[in-house]
Amino acid sequence: MRLGTRASELATTQSGHVADMIRELGREVELVEISTEGDTSTAPLTTFGGTGIFVSALRDALLRGDCDLAVHSLKDIPTYPHEGITLAATPPREDARDVLVARDGLTLGELPPGSRVGTGSPRRVSQLAALGLGLDLVDIRGNVDSRIRKLRAGDYDAIVLARAGLARLGRLDEATEVLDPIQVLPAPGQGALAIECRSEDAELVALLGSLDHGPTRAAVTAERAVLAALEAGCSAPLGTLAEVVEGDDGDELWIRAAALSLDGALSVRKSATGPVDQAEAIGLRLASEMLDDGAADLIPPTPQAPPVRKQQA
Structure with missing residues (x-):
């Protein structure tokens, strides 16, 4: 089987993990590297005006038959459906939190005011700005x-990355602090992988379905429901984290979310809980409450997505 992947070290490492899972099912796999718009452009991510810049080329290759399945970072996938393609599996999620990698082993609270902190994410910028630490x-x-080389060269005092990426690359020891979600909520779907294939390939859909991890699927379903209902793209100043936790009557889903203005001065923060099998409804209910509190005024709409009306769960 041919597994389509972006060519970066992180992408091929992630895809290699999925390939190993499939080999354990008795199928042989080879990686097919595919270049995406997000890989070839050096422009800031916010200039692309929508979602899917790391995904579209892989999906096109899948539909052309250049590969049989594709692996993405789930946070990069648009929330609206793509005709002919099925999200067949979400394997167990890595730790979704962000990390700081800073000079001299510094933590966020130890960085002096004016320190240059590198991130390409408006979500991280808005939440870090909201902390009032005076960072540049x-x-x-x-x-x-x-990014780490630029830090070591002195271009930045610190950078913010996803913990999952460092963990998968075996470089977690370079993180100087794991950021508490109370301070910085991760992106919807961060730390999770998505395995897609052609919808018409029923046998492969079934095979890959055996790799799906229920708690991960429930958590990211709730997070992506918030993302979709707020009509926010993957670069929007929106953080959310859902987890399956043990409740009084068995497992339950717990989710919190924050929508912020780009400068971090304004925010809408909410949380919700409910049965695991109602993950999407919980996410939609949470988003509806956030919309009632003015979240739509803080998040720019996503031009590439079909219009999504406010929904009641």
Whole structure:
């Protein structure tokens, strides 16, 4: 089987993990590297005006038959359906939190005011700005290795990355602090992988379905329901984290979300709980409450997505 993947070290490492899972099912797999718009452009992510810049080329290759399945970082996938493609599996999620990688082993609270902190994410910028630490939040692009090299070269005092990426690359020891979600909520779907294939390939859909992890699927379903209902793109200043936890009557889903203005001065923060099998409804209910509190005024609409009306769960 041919597994389509972006060519970066992180993407091929993630896809290699999925390939190993499939090999354990008795099928042989080879990686097919595919370049995406997000990989070839050096422009800030916010200039692309929508979602899917790391995904579209892989999906096109899938539909052309250049590969049989594709692996994405789930946070990069648009929430609206793509005709002919099925999200067949979400394997067990890595830790979804963000991490700080800073000079001299510093933590966020130890960085002096005016420190240059690199991140390409408006979500991170808005939440870090809301902490009032006086940091100089500067755009940065590139893969994990190039970002860390820029830090070591003195271009930045610190950078913010997803913990999951460092963990998968075996570089977690370079993080100087894991950021508490109370301070910085991760992106919807962060830390999770998505395995897609052609919808018409029923046998492969069934095979890959055996790799699906129920708690991960429930958590990211709730998070992505919030994202969709707020009509927010993957680069929007929106953080959310859902977890399956043990409740009084068995497992339950717990989710919290924050929508912020780009400067972090305004925010709408909410949380919700409910049965695991109602993940999407819980996410929609939470989003509806956030909309009632003015979240739509804080998040720019996503031009590439079909219009989504406010929904009641």
